[in-house]
Amino acid sequence: MTDLTKFADPLPVPPLLRPGPELTVRLVPAEVRLHSELPPTPLWTYEGSFPGPTIEVRRGRRLRVAWENQLTTPYPAQVGNLPTIDSPPAENSPGIDAAFLNPKAAVLPGWAVTHLHGAVTGGGHDGWTDNAVPAGEAQLSEYPNDQAATALWYHDHAMGITRLNVNAGLAGLYLVRDEEEDQLGLPADEFEVPLVLCDRNLATAADGSLTGQLLFKTVGPLPFSGRYTLVNGRIWPYQQVRARWYRYRVLNASSSRAYRLHLVDENGTRVPDAVWQIGTDSGLLGAPTPLSAQGLNLSPAERADLLIDFRALKGRRLRLVNSAPQPYDGQPIGDADPVGVPDPEHRLSDPEVIEFRVSPDQEPEPFTLPAQLAASYHRLTHDALPEHTHRVVALGRNAAGVFQLWELAEVPDADVPPAGTLQDGLIQIQQGTGPVRTYRRVAADFEDTLNFRVRRDSWEQWTFVNLSVALHPVHLHLIRFQALTRAACDVSSVKDGGTPIGSPVTWDAESPILPSDQGWKDVIKVSPGELVRVAGQFTGATGRFMYHCHILDHEDDGMMRPFTVTPGAVLDLTGDGMPGMPGMPGM
Incomplete structure (x- = not known):
């Protein structure tokens, strides 16, 4: 029974x-x-x-x-x-x-x-x-x-x-x-x-x-x-x-x-x-x-x-x-x-x-629902952000079917292969009729090279593109952030860990962000075929942290990556780390 x-x-x-x-x-x-x-x-x-x-x-x-x-x-x-x-x-x-x-x-x-x-x-x-x-x-x-x-x-x-x-x-x-x-x-x-x-x-x-x-x-x-x-x-x-x-x-x-x-x-x-x-x-x-x-x-x-x-x-x-x-x-x-x-x-x-x-x-009720809650709350928008760094992460799956976090670095136009080329880890993304941007996967496993070295107190925007078949709630340690953008993507061109050159993942109109999801977050859910942008300030502490899918089975299977937060003067002296990408329309 x-x-x-x-x-x-x-x-x-x-x-x-x-x-x-x-x-x-x-x-x-x-x-x-x-x-x-x-x-x-x-x-x-x-x-x-x-x-x-x-x-x-x-x-x-x-x-x-x-x-x-x-x-x-x-x-x-x-x-x-x-x-x-x-x-x-x-x-x-x-x-x-x-x-x-x-x-x-x-x-x-x-x-x-x-x-x-x-x-x-x-x-x-x-x-x-x-x-x-x-x-x-x-x-x-x-x-x-x-x-x-x-x-x-x-x-x-x-x-x-x-x-x-x-x-x-x-x-x-x-x-x-x-x-x-x-x-x-x-x-x-x-x-x-x-x-x-x-x-x-x-x-x-x-x-x-x-x-x-x-x-x-x-x-x-x-x-x-x-x-x-x-x-x-x-x-x-x-x-x-x-x-x-x-x-x-x-x-x-x-x-x-x-x-x-x-x-x-x-x-x-x-x-x-x-x-x-x-x-x-x-x-x-x-x-x-x-x-x-x-x-x-x-x-x-x-x-x-x-x-x-x-x-x-x-x-x-x-x-x-x-x-x-x-x-x-x-x-x-x-x-x-x-x-x-x-x-x-x-x-x-x-x-x-x-x-x-x-x-x-x-019975008597001493509480009245207030019209305003946190006076300190303010809604973030991309255009109103302080100077910030952009990073792009794809939520993908390898040949064995294991979900992974793919950290992406932009490829200069001169280095993009000919149209029709399909390479594992090479992904193109396009918003509407805007420019096609090409990215190369630079990390996928937890033990891969550390790429994201964040400057303490800096603002960053992270873009997550879900190329997989599952929802992934992504958690960033240390910071709180807000969702800036949600958009449905056409990911039908994705195959074998990449997209053929000339057949990018595309997205156009943004989806509404519900009022209940516009607050400060530390977990953001990304549905299959969805692009989500979040922004936050990496302040309050330094050290080595993680970001990962909070489906614990996915996390334990390796859907987790490290990042560090370091004082800017140290990064300037050592010249260390993978710089973020400059502001990119739609990304």
Whole structure:
């Protein structure tokens, strides 16, 4: 029996830590009941909690954390895969044939390194992927917290096994507070609730019953997707709420699953005018924006700061449901489409996420939705950017079918081969009737030559062109940025890792950037056949950092590249690094 009763258990809330200047957080094995109908599940956790404790800090108050590794138990999940399949299922089924179990995973040590995702901190404290520590050692990190109020999160980032360590339970929220946020009088205390979303799969016994043990199973080349949706570590929970405003700090902590969330009533009808978004990954928006009929799109690692007004919904039962199919290409649902359409074949069998049970009693409401949020927020545009560097990255796939980040360098016109030439790693891109620009791939694997040496405090624009068949949420460590451009591309000419000379990837009209996606970000989703430009300032720290796809299976397979941030005087003296490209219309 693999069915579990939906909305049987109350929503748990992770412990809250408000530390002084120093904090020790232990990575420890624990057994946690993910559903009242399951046996306890072995996990690897921060401080015995799944998710880990929510750490709350004030802006500008430096925090030193000792991430102390006490993971002495064997890896707590079964790991396996199935052969390549022709048609991907919406989600993994529970259980796995013993013949497909991976015995190497069963003996994995507790080797971990914690990355504070979205933090402005030096490269030595960022959780470099190779700097994982074994049991008995501690990772020492320092976080200045000199950044605007936002919801960051911490998670494991160990080289090659990030997906497994995070799946085992190593993730938690980290909230930064500041005076600008304080002045808004947003719902707080019991009315501010974290919602850490993730999916998991479960192993079965010989009789087919669920054992409670986690199962990390991939289907052929597809990344992990589990049948069971967890919120704050509980499968399909409910929350008893009062008829007033609530603030929800929503995080997609899944390995690969995207969410397209809608609030619906008992009949599955969308509830309008109740949900407002007030923030994105890296801070508050300038003004509240209502949740559109297209729902809230969250790719892995993205966050959203939401307000839900339950005042007019007294005595009702409401649900958050996920209408994103699996796999998901990032396309929005139409305003008139019912939930779950337009891809019914890949619709989740269990789209439910959480149920809200609203009290029937009316009560005084001290909060009023403000017309303005962060006065410090400003919308970036390319033309208004300070002097800046351009970089171009293609999201491609090699001959073996492995997704990669292809760093591109422009080829002078005199060096472009004759028309019709097809070379691996040679790509042409054209906007409308503008000039055709030719690029050569200069890096694809994590260990390839370091190319991106960024000048500290400089502004840069990065262009991502998705030449692959999958959505990729790209995360840049250290900085926050904004999306400047989205555009659909014709990538039909791409073959064998390049484009024939004279047959470029083309794009023309820009797609609208939704108000809910115009805020400060540290993850940007790039759909198949899409070009996205982002801009940000590399300030606040120096060192060696990473950028990567935040589908953890892709990251572990090598879809990750390093970059460095260095004082300008050092770069000027040494003449080191690959310069960025000058401003290019359309790029």
